[in-house]
Amino acid sequence: MIKVTCAIIEQQGRVLVTQRSGKMSQPFLWEYPGGKLEPNETEEAALVREIKEELNIAIEPVFRLTSVIHTFPDNLVIELIPFICRYKGGNVSLTEHRSYQWSTLSDLKKYDWCPADIPVLNEYLELKQHTNA
């Protein structure tokens, strides 16, 4: 099973969402940016590294949500490990993705998400409803 971290990056009530490019697997679907853990890397370190590589911004993982085990039609299995993250600085510049948006919470459900991300989205919205944080 491949461990993949992903970042729910919050800034001023909005969340950063990214669209996969035509060259990636799951082309044009939306996701939380992130990527695979390297050997001996912590989840948090992998996420900080991936976000710097993919978006050129600095983040701080703050709160881990429930991970999602997802099996793709080709039998590849991933564990998607989400963290709510604080945006620390830098301007977004895409190195791999096709596009990005700072989405309001109410717009998050409108994106065409990677299937593994749906439970993450639901848990996140549920948490926000109950905490108003």
Ligand SMILES: Nc1nc2c([nH]c(=O)n2[C@H]2C[C@H](O)[C@@H](COP(=O)(O)OP(=O)(O)OP(=O)(O)O)O2)c(=O)[nH]1
């Ligand atoms: N980063 C990220 N990956 C996700 C999400 N949802 C989801 O199914 N994935 C999948 C896509 C990839 O199979 C894998 C992430 O690996 P990666 O982000 O390093 O992708 P990659 O560029 O190496 O992708 P690949 O085309 O080589 O498979 O997890 C998500 O929200 N964020």
